[in-house]
Amino acid sequence: MLQLSFALTRHVLLRKKILASCKRPAVFMSTLLINQPQYAWLKDLGLKEENEGVYNGKWGGRGEIVTTYCPANNEPIARVQQANLEDYEETIKKAKEAWKTWADVPAPKRGEIVRQIGDALRQKIQVLGSLVSLEMGKILVEGVGEVQEYVDVCDYAVGLSRMIGGPVLPSERPGHALIEQWNPVGLVGIITAFNFPVAVYGWNNAIAMICGNACLWKGAPTTSLISVAVTKIIAKVLEDNKMPGAICSLICGGADIGTTMAKDERVDLLSFTGSTKVGKQVALMVQERFGRSLLELGGNNALVVFEDADLNLVIPSALFAAVGTAGQRCTTARRLLLHESIHDEVVEKLSKAYAQIRIGDPWDSNTLYGPLHTKQAVTMFLHAVEQAKQQGGSVVYGGKALNRSGNYVEPTIVTGLPHDASIVHTETFAPILYVLKFKTEEEAFAWNNEVKQGLSSSIFTKDLGRIFRWLGPKGSDCGVVNVNIPTSGAEIGGAFGGEKHTGGGRESGSDSWKLYMRRSTCTINYSKDLPLAQGIKFQ
Incomplete structure (x- = not known):
């Protein structure tokens, strides 16, 4: 317990030091962070000014x-x-x-x-x-x-x-x-x-x-x-x-x-x-x-939500999958397919959930959502939002860059786009969620599969037959196929990867180790005869 307490205390102190550094006056802007006292911990990793x-x-x-x-x-x-x-x-x-x-x-x-x-x-x-x-x-x-x-x-x-x-x-x-x-x-x-x-x-x-x-x-x-x-x-x-x-x-x-x-x-x-x-x-x-x-490679992942879904699972799943890592995961949910009977209710609840997202410094324990990685990513985000508007979409939440230091943008929800809009079929590596309205199971499955990428997918339903159709040959064509959980998040024991333009690779668990090895089929004759396969005989 003493060791655990010490580790937690050290973690809290480290977080406070980093957080305080974000509030340094502008005079430090030209100084490498590694040379500032509050970043001395970087040297614990063997790092220095020039590496x-x-x-x-x-x-x-x-x-x-x-x-x-x-x-x-x-x-x-x-x-x-x-x-x-x-x-x-x-x-x-x-x-x-x-x-x-x-x-x-x-x-x-x-x-x-x-x-x-x-x-x-x-x-x-x-x-x-x-x-x-x-x-x-x-x-x-x-x-x-x-x-x-x-x-x-x-x-x-x-x-x-x-x-x-x-x-x-x-x-x-x-x-x-x-x-x-x-x-x-x-x-x-x-x-x-x-x-x-x-x-x-x-x-x-x-x-x-x-x-x-x-x-x-x-x-x-x-x-x-x-x-x-x-x-x-x-x-x-x-x-x-x-x-x-x-x-x-x-x-x-x-x-x-x-x-x-x-x-x-x-x-x-x-x-x-x-x-x-x-x-x-x-x-x-x-x-x-x-x-x-x-x-x-890329993913254009969908959450498919049916009328019988448990919305207590859907709302946090959609939020986490769409805005986790500020939308910069290959498994980020970029499309939310909602049955027409629950479309408006889910959009309203999800928008309220988005409004509660704590945006800020990545080192603050209260922060749930940090910056994009580069300034170029912010530009790409803004361009994608404009493309969505031009193609008939309505921004119901977010859509703007934040007026603060760093590469911050608002997590964004867009409704009203057709399922085959070009921007919907484009993987923008940013927290933009396109909400689509469907009528039937066949329609939803087809829309999930119609994009070129095939990495991750999730369905929310209580219908056992639908679940097994989703997992079957006419269901999701992705490498990661989930039920009642988000598209993001992968377990070590399962092979991770996707189909189509995602590349077909598999990493981590299951038998993915075979990709790192070469296979030889070896035949060893320990007899004194030389029988040939299929009974062929040479006289």
């Missing part, structure tokens, strides 16, 4: 110097030197060499090292979560929760390290054994997006490691400090286990590095999380070299 953004067993970087900014006030935090192509070449060679050592480590021992990574993250969970909040912009509880996801998938991977393997199959030939052998692909390239700068890497990294792969990570340039801080934690664990640091290499950089990774035949699997537009380009580059890719 090296390349790690391959040693730290370096000879590319462009990037300054990262706090979305809540647009003040500069610190600087990270990115990689150039020379750094990339050196790093990938070291990563491939490190793989030779890692592949020889038994899978349960690899799991033990991943367990230690999870424990190291636990020890830094509050301060690392605070960095996620500071650099990405999500509220503090979400920032800490994101680090917890990495911890959780490490725990999951530890157990998996003693379970991966293929079946022994019956051979049709006497004196023969038929087995499946699974081996690591080699080097897994991991390109992650700004909105989940810790968790998505963790989903890939922990599973890839226990499968016997080395990893090469390129995070988003706007969250480079998070990439550096996480890598420092992992590097220390590898060093303590006398393992090459290049097993988990880091290569901070822009589009040139990402393109090089996609085209490089030495990258045996490329996991890309980002927009559908860029993902399509990545897929083509990887496929051109007959490479393997794991794509987690």
Whole structure:
């Protein structure tokens, strides 16, 4: 209890320090936040004013110097030197060499090292979560929760390290054994997006490691400090286990590095999380070299609410799914399909709920909704609202940028648009919810499926038959299909990903580990004869 009390006290003090920093006078605007006393905790993560953004067993970087900014006030935090192509070449060679050592480590021992990574993250969970909040912009509880996801998938991977393997199959030939052998692909390239700068890497990294792969990570340039801080934690664990640091290499950089990774035949699997537009380009580059890719792309997710739904579940679910992370999740609810009999009631109740959303500094424990990640995101939000109006929509709540420092916009509800309006079919990475009115089950299911993306979907009903139709072949065509819960939020044990323009990839649980390995069908003849399949005989 004493340890818990101390941890909670430290967390509260840390939050108060960060919150107080938002109210600093304008004279500090030109100063890097990391040099201000209230941000001294950043040094607990090994960060400094200028940070090296390349790690391959040693730290370096000879590319462009990037300054990262706090979305809540647009003040500069610190600087990270990115990689150039020379750094990339050196790093990938070291990563491939490190793989030779890692592949020889038994899978349960690899799991033990991943367990230690999870424990190291636990020890830094509050301060690392605070960095996620500071650099990405999500509220503090979400920032800490994101680090917890990495911890959780490490725990999951530890157990998996003693379970991966293929079946022994019956051979049709006497004196023969038929087995499946699974081996690591080699080097897994991991390109992650700004909105989940810790968790998505963790989903890939922990599973890839226990499968016997080395990893090469390129995070988003706007969250480079998070990439550096996480890598420092992992590097220390590898060093303590006398393992090459290049097993988990880091290569901070822009589009040139990402393109090089996609085209490089030495990258045996490329996991890309980002927009559908860029993902399509990545897929083509990887496929051109007959490479393997794991794509987690856009979502245009719908909540479908029928007349028999429990509105006590619907209202908080719609609110959380639409405005969580300020609408910057791939699983954010962007469409709310309401049966005509309850449309007006739900819109009224949801608007009242929106009015109670506490908007403010991400580090304040009372805040439920923080800023967008960049100024460009604010511009995109405003453009989407105007497009919705031009296409016949009515803004019943929100629709404006907030007049305060930082990248804040109002969470927004739009009604009156046709289901096939172009803006409804566009994924705007912002807290805009399009409310559509339907008449029949067939209509609702069809509207859910008509968008190009196929990530997440939810239905709210008490009708058991409808639930199983929703889960069946003529129901939702998404990779995540929910009943009476929001579209956002994923459990570690289930495979996460989507269909169609979402890319078809799967990460984390179930049998998604197979994507990080190559399969061999092996036939062993332990007899003294050479019988051929199908009874063929050569005389």
